[in-house]
């Protein structure tokens with residue numbers, strides 16, 4: 213009798229222990245991964261003056277135990293700004309939209325676990341440089357695959373790019389088809405054909421053809437692609453880069469768009 217009780221107790225406690233270990237392992241592996249790509253306003257130039265970052269971190273971008281960053285050495289670490297410092301390393305990076313996005317998503321209680329950000333944006337790049345098979349495309353894919361090694365699921369691509377495609381009428385004209393092809397190729401190579409994409413319609417530009425590029429972005433015709441409009445966001449003295457405040461607003465808008473995908 214008593215040995216039977218012991219046996220039952222013993223097997224119950226073993227069961228409890230192994231379940232707990234499994235779910236704890238699950239929690240650390242169940243990250244929600246977001247790919248950040250595009251050019252400088254995704255990499256982040258908020259708070260840059262005379263080539264230096266002012267080191268101001270707004271409350272919306274404060275680091276959290278729940279937000280990780282996949283660094284250039286392909287290791288997860290606590291996300292601290294600037295998120296792209298070792299990726300877009302030829303330029304000085306400041307505040308971008310990534311941390312404001314992540315913190316805003318966490319506040320929405322979407323039950324998606326911890327957040328893993330995979331920075332891939334490079335300043336000054338045109339959409340043609342992101343074509344399938346090119347170095348930027350390959351780097352994005354290899355970082356995405358490496359980020360998945362520790363478990364987790366890719367929830368979305370956050371894309372902010374196009375300022376450099378406003379310099380020539382030819383590039384502006386081809387922007388929509390190039391962008392659609394880029395999204396389609398990336399989804400196909402990640403084997404996630406319906407992967408949500410949240411992209412930004414330009415607030416600023418390097419050349420005169422901003423309206424053409426914005427039109428392409430706002431009219432993009434693919435399922436599961438949402439566009440948030442950065443027009444009117446605060447821009448810094450260079451007339452091109454979003455201020456810290458502008459980046460925070462864009463990050464929050466992208467979080468709102470992501471929440472719509474989860475609704």
Ligand SMILES: *[C@@H]1O[C@H](CO)[C@@H](O)[C@H](O)[C@H]1NC(C)=O
Pocket residue numbers: 231234235238242
């Ligand atoms: C681990 O996560 C998967 C996928 O989210 C889920 O189906 C499974 O039930 C989880 N296992 C435990 C032990 O929590």
Ligand SMILES: *[C@@H]1O[C@H](CO)[C@@H](O)[C@H](O)[C@H]1NC(C)=O
Pocket residue numbers: 319320321
């Ligand atoms: C999320 O959960 C926290 C803690 O339970 C709560 O204070 C907060 O109001 C919730 N936010 C939303 C948007 O539901």
